[in-house]
Amino acid sequence: PKSDDVPKKPQYDSTFTDKVIAATGPNANRRLAEVMPSLVRHLHAFAREVNLTVAEWMAAVEFINECGKMSDDRRNETQLLCDIIGLESLVDEITSKVLSTSDSETPSAILGPFYRHNAPLLPNGSSIVKNLAPSLPWYEQAVADSAFVTGRVLSNSGEPIQGAIVDVWHAAPNGLYEQQDESQPDMNFRGRFKTDALGGYAFYALRPVPYPIPDDGPAGRLLTLLDRHPYRPGHIHFVVSAPGFRPLTTQLYDDRDEYIAKDAVFAVKDELVVKFSPREGDPNARWSLQYDFVLGRG
Ligand code: MBD
Numbered sequence: 634p635k636s637d638d639v640p641k642k643p644q645y646d647s648t649f650t651d652k653v654i655a656a657t658g659p660n661a662n663r664r665l666a667e668v669m670p671s672l673v674r675h676l677h678a679f680a681r682e683v684n685l686t687v688a689e690w691m692a693a694v695e696f697i698n699e700c701g702k703m704s705d706d707r708r709n710e711t712q713l714l715c716d717i718i719g720l721e722s723l724v725d726e727i728t729s730k731v732l733s734t735s736d737s738e739t740p741s742a743i744l745g746p747f748y749r750h751n752a753p754l755l756p757n758g759s760s761i762v763k764n765l766a767p768s769l770p771w772y773e774q775a776v777a778d779s780a781f782v783t784g785r786v787l788s789n790s791g792e793p794i795q796g797a798i799v800d801v802w803h804a805a806p807n808g809l810y811e812q813q814d815e816s817q818p819d820m821n822f823r824g825r826f827k828t829d830a831l832g833g834y835a836f837y838a839l840r841p842v843p844y845p846i847p848d849d850g851p852a853g854r855l856l857t858l859l860d861r862h863p864y865r866p867g868h869i870h871f872v873v874s875a876p877g878f879r880p881l882t883t884q885l886y887d888d889r890d891e892y893i894a895k896d897a898v899f900a901v902k903d904e905l906v907v908k909f910s911p912r913e914g915d916p917n918a919r920w921s922l923q924y925d926f927v928l929g930r931g
Pocket residue numbers: 713716743744745746747846847865898900
């Protein structure tokens with residue numbers, strides 16, 4: 634036989650790992666019986682590979698406990714931990730590969746920890762910017778970055794989808810989502826828009842700015858220990874949904890942003906990088922952006 638037909642022997646005695654896997658009973662949950670042996674195998678192999686000590690393992694247990702204790706409906710530290718090690722982006726990529734039915738659908742991107750259900754349903758052409766007053770510390774920047782965002786929601790065969798919901802949210806110019814920031818009104822920079830007969834949606838918002846993910850907890854400590862920065866490129870989040878189609882969770886990235894090439898949570902895709910154009914003759918917006926979302930059936 635050729636030499637690459639010879640099965641490779643594991644570098645270690647796998648008897649112990651096999652024993653743990655074999656403890657799974659015949660009535661185990663089917664999906665768990667499928668995934669747990671693999672998880673155990675990889676975790677054991679990891680611990681062996683790095684010679685993990687009891688003290689290191691215990692530090693990791695404490696770390697995860699701390700993430701859990703810090704999490705509530707305003708902050709999800711465990712999710713943030715997954716984000717900085719690329720896990721949320723990876724499972725998003727796997728999920729869209731499993732579920733997508735065509736190549737023409739708009740790529741997905743991760744939801745992130747700051748989504749809120751029940752953002753106000755607003756008429757097309759209205760603004761998600763609340764209480765924009767000259768007394769705000771970031772008023773000038775908000776005016777300079779004011780933007781009109783418009784486009785259509787289409788099926789992957791190119792037909793406009795009427796009655797789709799475009800659910801949108803982004804951070805303020807100070808880099809904080811409204812639920813992180815006492816000084817912002819409830820549901821600031823959030824809204825849901827229903828597409829018209831031509832599949833169109835339209836709203837006023839701001840060009841998004843780069844901002845650091847919350848780095849005052851364990852996830853931030855890990856970034857520091859890894860000599861990494863906490864910045865995400867400026868982005869606008871979307872969840873686009875319509876009856877008969879698979880909901881699309883995605884983000885758009887402003888091409889002016891240097892962090893596009895070094896997102897702290899690894900969520901940028903080329904197709905989601907957009908160009909804002911100067912807008913003439915609109916007192917409410919200095920910039921405009923046009924973007925069509927393509928949904929897959931399912
Ligand atoms: C964010 O704002 C975000 O969008 C993601 C994905 C992770 C952390 C903070």
